[in-house]
Amino acid sequence: MKILVVGGGGREHAIIKQLKKNKKVSEIFALPGNGGIAADAVCVPIGAKEIDKIVDFAVKNKISYAVVAPDDPLVLGAVDALTAKGIPCFGPDKAAAIIEGSKVFSKNLMKKYGIPTAEYRTFTDKDAALSYVRETDYPVVIKADGLALGKGVIIAENAAQAEAAVRLIMEDKAFGESGNSIVVEEFLTGPEVSVLTFTDGETIVPMISSMDHKRAGDNDTGLNTGGMGTVAPNPFYTPEIAERCMKEIFIPTIRAMKAEGRTFKGCLYFGLMLTPKGPKVIEYNCRFGDPETQVVLPLLKSDLLEIMLATTNGTLKDAKAEFSEKCACCVVLASKGYPQKYSTGFEISVKEGFDADIFYAGAASDNGLLKTSGGRVLGVTAVADSLAEAVNKAYAAASKIDFENKYMRTDIGAKALSVLKN
Numbered sequence: 001m002k003i004l005v006v007g008g009g010g011r012e013h014a015i016i017k018q019l020k021k022n023k024k025v026s027e028i029f030a031l032p033g034n035g036g037i038a039a040d041a042v043c044v045p046i047g048a049k050e051i052d053k054i055v056d057f058a059v060k061n062k063i064s065y066a067v068v069a070p071d072d073p074l075v076l077g078a079v080d081a082l083t084a085k086g087i088p089c090f091g092p093d094k095a096a097a098i099i100e101g102s103k104v105f106s107k108n109l110m111k112k113y114g115i116p117t118a119e120y121r122t123f124t125d126k127d128a129a130l131s132y133v134r135e136t137d138y139p140v141v142i143k144a145d146g147l148a149l150g151k152g153v154i155i156a157e158n159a160a161q162a163e164a165a166v167r168l169i170m171e172d173k174a175f176g177e178s179g180n181s182i183v184v185e186e187f188l189t190g191p192e193v194s195v196l197t198f199t200d201g202e203t204i205v206p207m208i209s210s211m212d213h214k215r216a217g218d219n220d221t222g223l224n225t226g227g228m229g230t231v232a233p234n235p236f237y238t239p240e241i242a243e244r245c246m247k248e249i250f251i252p253t254i255r256a257m258k259a260e261g262r263t264f265k266g267c268l269y270f271g272l273m274l275t276p277k278g279p280k281v282i283e284y285n286c287r288f289g290d291p292e293t294q295v296v297l298p299l300l301k302s303d304l305l306e307i308m309l310a311t312t313n314g315t316l317k318d319a320k321a322e323f324s325e326k327c328a329c330c331v332v333l334a335s336k337g338y339p340q341k342y343s344t345g346f347e348i349s350v351k352e353g354f355d356a357d358i359f360y361a362g363a364a365s366d367n368g369l370l371k372t373s374g375g376r377v378l379g380v381t382a383v384a385d386s387l388a389e390a391v392n393k394a395y396a397a398a399s400k401i402d403f404e405n406k407y408m409r410t411d412i413g414a415k416a417l418s419v420l421k422n
Contacts, residue, residue: 001025003305004058004087005041006048006078007069008032010332010361010379011290014297015069016041017357018304025305031057035370036360036378048073055081063087067308071147074286075101090308092286096257096264100286103183104145113256115249116280118273120185126170129182133162139187144169146178151224151339155187188282190275191236194292197250197270198307200316201263204254205307206246208299208323209237210292211416216339218411225339226376229412230330231387232295235419236274245272245279253284265311294359294379295328327387329394330379331412335362336405338375346372346404356382356397372403388417 001024005012008030016028017040031054033043046053048070058066068078068091077094091097098105110117118141123129133140133156142165144152152175156162162184169179196207210232216222249270257264269285269292288296297304301322310319335342348363348370359381362374380401382393391413398408 001064001305002062003028004054004061004063004066005030005069006054006066006073008034008037008043008048009070009290010359010376011288011293012069013037013040013359013361014294014357014381015067015288015304017359018297018300019067022303022305029057029061029063034360034363034373035365036358036363038365049076051076051078051081054078055085055087058082058087059085065090065305065309065312067091069287071097071100071285071287075147088309088312090312091266092264092268095262097286098262099257099264099268099284101147102145102181103143103283104181106284107183107185109253109256109260110281113252113259115252115256116278118185118188118280118282120183122181122183123170124181126166129166129170129184130163133166133184134159136162136184138162141185141187142166142169143183143185144175144178145181145183146175148175148178149226151175152178153224188273188275188280190273191234192282193234193237193272193274193279194230194289195237195245195250195270195272196288196292196296197268198311198316198321199254199264199266199268200311200314201254201258201265202314203316204246204250204268205316205319205321206242206250207296207321208232209234209242210289210295211236212289212292213409213412216409218409223339225334227289227291228332228334228409229379230291230295231391231413231416232292232299232328235387235416241274241279245270249279249281265314291330291332291359291379294330294381298328298357298381298383299324299326324383326383326385327390328381328383329387329390329413330359330381331394331398331408332376332379333398333401333403334376334407335372335374336407338407342375343405344372344374348372348377348401348403351400354397354400355393356380358397358401377403377406387413387420391417
């Protein structure tokens with residue numbers, strides 16, 4: 001089988017490494033991939049949003065199966081375009097991808113079908129939004145409606161911050177057209193949990209839970225990023241909570257999407273908050289999370305390609321999706337200054353002698369040398385029998401990888417470990 005994977009980050013690298021394990025796979029193409037992914041797939045310089053070019057490439061190269069991993073091409077209809085040419089895909093079509101593409105849609109969906117989430121108001125008029133935030137209780141969360149690279153969410157502690165956020169999103173268009181509408185919602189408290197699921201629109205199979213570390217600095221300080229590291233499983237996500245989420249959130253969401261004529265197939269990501277009143281949905285993603293994928297897939301014992309094909313073919317109930325009982329930790333090595341200004345173009349050196357996987361994100365090949373090319377450069381993932389051991393192994397590996405202006409958090413997994421000790 002010839003496989004095409006759309007995307008070029010650490011998530012895609014983790015997916016590719018799993019797909020390579022299937023003996024039926026003869027070749028994997030990554031569009032666009034990156035310098036690090038090139039060791040595991042043929043990288044083709046076609047951007048993830050260049051839908052027509054992706055389709056042309058797939059047709060010309062007789063691709064057997066395509067995996068559309070990032071949010072942008074899914075929301076733009078990449079799966080629809082590939083399917084129309086007879087190429088089966090992993091991922092939701094455009095109609096279903098709106099669950100991430102529009103926060104207004106997803107909030108209204110949850111309200112309509114009684115799926116627990118934060119109380120909210122939506123606005124398309126800036127002045128109406130400003131009037132509301134001047135009178136509401138604080139803190140509140142203000143979100144751009146559309147995709148914003150994970151950065152279109154602002155927590156406002158008071159009216160002045162809220163007004164500034166509304167103007168930034170709706171007036172200054174800091175996130176472009178994504179800010180034409182906004183959601184203002186209540187601020188929830190409690191541990192956060194990420195749960196990725198496989199679904200064919202009827203059956204839903206949760207993967208191992210994980211804990212992301214979004215803030216740039218230790219102890220959850222600094223700006224929000226795409227994620228500075230992850231651990232799995234998440235110790236806050238007990239079997240009792242998992243059962244409740246399946247009944248109150250996961251199954252109702254799949255049924256709601258089907259009832260709306262938007263049957264979801266692929267990976268549906270649930271960002272959850274375990275509040276004092278029970279689990280609630282913070283956000284949906286229409287794809288694998290990044291860097292959650294980098295700790296979840298290394299724990300998958302079953303064949304990823306077979307599971308993906310089952311989601312496409314509607315046979316997930318008959319597929320095996322077994323996960324290891326081990327633990328995983330991913331530490332992200334970033335360029336100092338991320339997520340704001342940072343320099344790139346520095347050689348990445350990797351010393352031998354560690355037991356971990358490297359998933360490349362912002363890396364480019366330059367005359368045979370691997371150099372930094374992005375904010376998040378790579379993720380180092382270690383698997384072990386205990387979380388403490390996985391964390392230690394991941395940091396031991398991270399210490400053997402170097403590049404100028406290398407930056408990482410030093411406390412990935414600390415919060416989870418503190419829970420396990422209590």
